[in-house]
Amino acid sequence: MRFSAYRTESFYDEMFQDDGTPRPHVRLLVDTIESLSDGHLLRYQRAAERLLLQMGITFNVYGDTAGTERIFPFDLIPRIISAGEWDLIERGLVQRIHALNAFIDDIYHDQKILKDGVIPADVILSAASYRKQCHGLNPPWRVWCHITGTDLVRDRDGCFYVLEDNLRVPSGVSYVLENREVLKRIFPAVFEGLSVRPVNEYPSRLLEMLESLSPGEQNPRVVLLTPGIYNSAYFEHSFLAQQMGVQLVEGRDLVVSGGDVFMRTTKGLERVHVIYRRVDDDFLDPEVFRADSMLGVPGLMAVYRAGRVALANAPGNGVADDKVIYAYVPDMIRYYDGEDAILPNVPTYLCWRDADRQYVLEHLAELVVKSANESGGYGMLVGPHSTRAAQEEFAVRIQANPRNYIAQPTLALSRAPTIVDDHFEGRHVDLRPYVLCGKEISVLPGGLTRVAMKKGSLVVNSSQGGGSKDTWVLAPGGQS
Amino acid sequence: MITPAQPLLSRVADAVYWMARYIERAENVARFLDVNHNLMLDLPGVFSSQWQPIINTTGDRALFAERYGEATQQNAVRFLAFDAEYPNSIHSCILAARENARSVRETISSEMWQQINTLYLMITEEARKAAPESLPEFCHEVRMGCHLFEGITHSTVSHNEAWHFISAGRRLERADKTTRILDVKYFILLPSVADVGTPFDDVQWAALLKSVSGFEMYRKKYGRIAPERIVEFLLLDGEFPRAVRYSIGQTDEALHSITGTPRGGFSCASEQRIGLLRSELDFARVEAILEGGLHEFFDALQTKMNTIDECIGNDFFARRAEGARVWV
Numbered sequence: 001m002r003f004s005a006y007r008t009e010s011f012y013d014e015m016f017q018d019d020g021t022p023r024p025h026v027r028l029l030v031d032t033i034e035s036l037s038d039g040h041l042l043r044y045q046r047a048a049e050r051l052l053l054q055m056g057i058t059f060n061v062y063g064d065t066a067g068t069e070r071i072f073p074f075d076l077i078p079r080i081i082s083a084g085e086w087d088l089i090e091r092g093l094v095q096r097i098h099a100l101n102a103f104i105d106d107i108y109h110d111q112k113i114l115k116d117g118v119i120p121a122d123v124i125l126s127a128a129s130y131r132k133q134c135h136g137l138n139p140p141w142r143v144w145c146h147i148t149g150t151d152l153v154r155d156r157d158g159c160f161y162v163l164e165d166n167l168r169v170p171s172g173v174s175y176v177l178e179n180r181e182v183l184k185r186i187f188p189a190v191f192e193g194l195s196v197r198p199v200n201e202y203p204s205r206l207l208e209m210l211e212s213l214s215p216g217e218q219n220p221r222v223v224l225l226t227p228g229i230y231n232s233a234y235f236e237h238s239f240l241a242q243q244m245g246v247q248l249v250e251g252r253d254l255v256v257s258g259g260d261v262f263m264r265t266t267k268g269l270e271r272v273h274v275i276y277r278r279v280d281d282d283f284l285d286p287e288v289f290r291a292d293s294m295l296g297v298p299g300l301m302a303v304y305r306a307g308r309v310a311l312a313n314a315p316g317n318g319v320a321d322d323k324v325i326y327a328y329v330p331d332m333i334r335y336y337d338g339e340d341a342i343l344p345n346v347p348t349y350l351c352w353r354d355a356d357r358q359y360v361l362e363h364l365a366e367l368v369v370k371s372a373n374e375s376g377g378y379g380m381l382v383g384p385h386s387t388r389a390a391q392e393e394f395a396v397r398i399q400a401n402p403r404n405y406i407a408q409p410t411l412a413l414s415r416a417p418t419i420v421d422d423h424f425e426g427r428h429v430d431l432r433p434y435v436l437c438g439k440e441i442s443v444l445p446g447g448l449t450r451v452a453m454k455k456g457s458l459v460v461n462s463s464q465g466g467g468s469k470d471t472w473v474l475a476p477g478g479q480s
Numbered sequence: 481m482i483t484p485a486q487p488l489l490s491r492v493a494d495a496v497y498w499m500a501r502y503i504e505r506a507e508n509v510a511r512f513l514d515v516n517h518n519l520m521l522d523l524p525g526v527f528s529s530q531w532q533p534i535i536n537t538t539g540d541r542a543l544f545a546e547r548y549g550e551a552t553q554q555n556a557v558r559f560l561a562f563d564a565e566y567p568n569s570i571h572s573c574i575l576a577a578r579e580n581a582r583s584v585r586e587t588i589s590s591e592m593w594q595q596i597n598t599l600y601l602m603i604t605e606e607a608r609k610a611a612p613e614s615l616p617e618f619c620h621e622v623r624m625g626c627h628l629f630e631g632i633t634h635s636t637v638s639h640n641e642a643w644h645f646i647s648a649g650r651r652l653e654r655a656d657k658t659t660r661i662l663d664v665k666y667f668i669l670l671p672s673v674a675d676v677g678t679p680f681d682d683v684q685w686a687a688l689l690k691s692v693s694g695f696e697m698y699r700k701k702y703g704r705i706a707p708e709r710i711v712e713f714l715l716l717d718g719e720f721p722r723a724v725r726y727s728i729g730q731t732d733e734a735l736h737s738i739t740g741t742p743r744g745g746f747s748c749a750s751e752q753r754i755g756l757l758r759s760e761l762d763f764a765r766v767e768a769i770l771e772g773g774l775h776e777f778f779d780a781l782q783t784k785m786n787t788i789d790e791c792i793g794n795d796f797f798a799r800r801a802e803g804a805r806v807w808v
Contacts, residue, residue, distance in 0.1 A: 238585035248586040265487035
């Protein structure tokens with residue numbers, strides 16, 4: 001397969017420049033792919049899909065009773081990020097996570113940023129993800145966002161923008177690791193001559209970070225708390241537990257007794273020190289949050305408050321994940337660190353502001369409207385791709401609850417060549433790097449590149465038919 | 481200092497035990513089908529459709545009658561191999577094994593998971609067809625798939641507590657199923673007095689031995705085909721891995737490895753029960769068993785093994801009453 005018929009059209013393309021020549025850092029990759037004889041690439045593509053199915057790398061689709069497991073579509077052509085681009089991303093993320101931690105800690109203590117009028121108090125107190133139960137909590141090193149999966153996109157200008165912060169229980173990192181494994185196994189030649197930074201040290205980094213949160217025990221026991229096998233990210237939970245060598249537990253495996261958290265084993269109760277929880281705040285402890293939760297552990301929050309167990313991510317951190325509060329992150333960076341944001345936000349209209357709402361209602365056909373607290377591509381309107389009726393429905397919803405809606409210009413997301421039938425076509429992509437934050441902040445050199453597999457679609461979420469690509473960050477000094 | 485072993489969650493112990501039981505069950509159902517089919521091919525025309533007896537040995541005769549009626553080969557194969565509503569079909573067993581494996585994917589090795597998943601993909605593919613193109617081929621594939629799983633299990637996970645639960649589940653299930661395979665011969669082809677000792681009878685016994693992969697080992701040990709010796713071999717042999725006594729002995733060892741109780745004693749109900757059964761088999765004589773009636777002996781044996789299973793549940797999985805487990 002060759003790229004000769006491939007067109008970037010009017011989009012920023014991850015591999016090709018506007019004149020159709022490969023970007024310097026991907027030239028070698030283009031050569032390797034074009035040097036394959038006919039049919040090879042498609043054969044590899046099918047082999048990769050078969051392998052993913054065999055490995056059982058699947059996700060569950062809510063509300064789909066027939067085949068509840070599906071493979072996450074995988075495109076063989078990697079997405080490459082140059083060392084220079086990565087340097088900017090990395091610095092930008094470290095800066096952002098630092099400010100977000102400072103913000104959350106402030107919100108649950110003195111609320112200086114509200115008192116100083118940088119962010120209106122109403123906006124915080126009305127956020128659905130604000131947890132008053134978390135006031136006065138002091139997680140180790142005052143870190144609230146231990147694991148973050150920030151969504152970045154590129155617009156037509158080629159610049160990276162932060163689209164969402166995903167602080168609560170971000171998922172997808174297992175696909176980053178497995179995609180790399182699959183590509184190495186199926187198409188090893190594609191790596192030749194390039195120095196691609198490895199991603200497989202992530203589980204070790206994650207474990208070290210989690211162990212470092214332990215309340216002063218010598219041999220901390222870390223567990224990963226999952227909602228169970230019917231959760232859409234169950235594969236990832238078991239994968240990470242397995243890779244870290246820690247126990248994967250469900251709420252019913254844990255019990256609070258005498259001020260500590262224990263797990264039930266064949267030989268009795270064993271104390272747990274650190275819980276990497278993949279259960280949402282609401283379901284974590286029925287005594288504190290939702291009383292009807294069957295997934296959590298009664299009494300867990302009291303143990304956490306007493307500092308006898310560590311939780312990652314820290315409950316309550318979702319307050320900074322609200323899409324309205326997102327709009328203030330550049331202000332937070334300026335307020336807490338006195339710096340300008342390295343990675344810009346996407347310009348955002350906040351519907352609770354009269355002028356913004358007015359503008360949004362008049363321009364629904366051009367904007368992307370999102371509800372403040374939903375994720376996974378749900379509860380959103382992509383103006384240019386929407387019907388008149390859908391726009392009218394959103395207009396009603398916005399007017400009924402302006403606090404709950406934001407709008408952003410429809411970005412011309414960058415595209416990357418993707419195998420479609422027997423040729424390449426441009427498909428829109430985003431990038432979700434993963435950031436770990438314990439005593440220090442570290443960014444996994446890579447990330448999840450999600451691809452909107454449908455022609456022209458801008459929605460990359462797996463629940464909406466998105467796929468993924470292996471994502472390469474090139475080492476400095478290599479081909480960049 | 482030696483780092484102590486990670487404790488094992490009760491839920492996980494339960495799941496790996498049942499994962500192993502279901503894989504072993506699937507393998508043995510494939511063996512039933514294979515031996516029965518094989519026997520049918522050797523029988524003279526008029527007898528050549530004896531599928532009812534094999535249904536009887538499963539203990540699910542009424543269910544079969546209700547759902548299928550007549551015991552034709554096609555119905556029996558559909559029921560035992562592919563019926564998703566019948567909890568002991570090969571299809572259901574592999575599914576249940578996989579669901580259990582899925583719930584403990586971090587405990588088992590990736591290789592184990594991949595193999596169970598491969599089996600699952602194979603069986604769901606086969607289940608879509610009206611019938612397998614070749615029943616013996618299909619049975620062979622299931623058997624080999626299960627063997628591969630066992631081998632992968634043996635050599636890719638530490639032989640720790642979880643592994644001993646896997647081992648206990650597999651051995652106990654195997655002991656139970658070997659008694660049922662022996663029952664097939666007794667139930668069905670109850671030899672007419674005239675047939676006993678004829679070459680025809682020999683062929684049947686040889687087929688039965690082959691169905692538990694025991695023909696060659698039996699030959700090496702006993703030479704001539706003799707029914708009492710075959711019963712002795714499959715029931716009381718201390719070295720053949722599918723023999724009941726050997727399997728019970730291994731289950732006993734696994735439980736002792738789990739609890740750390742020295743051999744010859746017990747610290748919980750399951751150990752006590754399995755110890756009793758082990759000694760019974762260690763000191764049994766096949767002649768006495770045959771005198772008392774082989775089928776009756778099997779019935780009693782199966783009841784004892786069921787009790788042992790219940791005791792294992794109470795002793796180690798504890799939260800049984802919460803109905804949390806994935807098993808049928």
